[in-house]
Amino acid sequence: MKQTAGRNPPGEGLRERKRRETAKRIKETGIRLFIERGYDAATIDDIAAEAGISRRTFFYYYKSKDDILMSLQSALGDILAERLREEPDDKRPLDAVRDAALRVSATVPKDEMLVLDRLMRSSEAVQARKVASYVQHEGTLFAALREKWPEPERETALRLIAMLSFGAVRLSLDAFNREGGKRPLVELLRDAFDVLEAEI
Amino acid sequence: MKQTAGRNPPGEGLRERKRRETAKRIKETGIRLFIERGYDAATIDDIAAEAGISRRTFFYYYKSKDDILMSLQSALGDILAERLREEPDDKRPLDAVRDAALRVSATVPKDEMLVLDRLMRSSEAVQARKVASYVQHEGTLFAALREKWPEPERETALRLIAMLSFGAVRLSLDAFNREGGKRPLVELLRDAFDVLEAEI
DNA sequence: TGCAAACTTGCACTGAGTGTAGTGTAATTT
């Protein structure tokens, strides 16, 4: 009972812990340098050096430079889907998504969002990846909706609702960043969904 | 009358003509090689050599490798906006977009579309750019809609309609490519807009 | 202890994209 249990009190191996620490350190170093010097000017050599690893090891953890930024972005769809699963089944799908989105938006750190958005705009390729990830999130959201309302005859409707509601999220995020966080995201989201209701 | 008039019967200088010819030759060579060898395997050196220009000149005409593919994609939004301008003002905006989209889709060469779609899927970065260009087209469409219905109080509604209808276009294109062009694009589009009407 | 898998690194290489400076030719000016 000493071989494994004695070495990982927290839960899983020291290896796993170090791995996560290294990944996190690389990510944070990368973002810091992106902010300090700009996305293009911060080279992978710089990041690796400051994170205390070799250039080659960078690619062991992240498959590309923009992967660092995408690792932040990619969480969004999953989190929204997760919150959606917690919503009661008797709501209308669109309302469920709205409420889930509102709960997510309340926990997003404002300044971080603005900084990251500005960062992503500095590189065309990154910006493209970000927008593309929205569409992927739409797919994730659709899958979560289907899970909740699996009736086959609702499929097209759900696909549409995913598109619509993620569109509302997208428009809200864009508006939020465009006006530099002047109005809170929660408010913008509520407005967007209200317009959705009113217009359709 | 021989110095200038005698040299440009078509209208504008020989320089302009050669320029367009070269740009076209590079583009066509690029696409051919992408198809023959795959996007990644076809290097810019290859394309430049086969197009009879230097590597450096490639970048004089296109700012990146994927710019060749994007130059095809980017037309879509503009064409749709153009057709939309030809629609009568007394239609409902959504109907106007639908009819414009139907007219565009009737003129799109099927095989070319399928080939290009397959190509774009072979590179993540290109695929991301393609999806991002959809969002840009949505913006172009919105601008065209505003031009036609400039009443300020309709703005949010039009933004929504642009999102919705371009979403329908996007879903149709995806379905078309997914099923390998089995059903004609016009039909898929009509269905998508019908669903839109029925569900909202 | 010893072995296998996971982690880490250096080295060498390909390919995209940029800066620069220079050449030839079309277009303009005088």
Add this chain to the structure above:
DNA sequence: AAATTACACTACACTCAGTGCAAGTTTGCA
């Protein structure tokens, strides 16, 4: 027609992202 300017094109040299490979080191486990 000659001189000037602007554009198309090129070679060369460079930076940087990303990959393949062949090591080495560390950790987990029997």
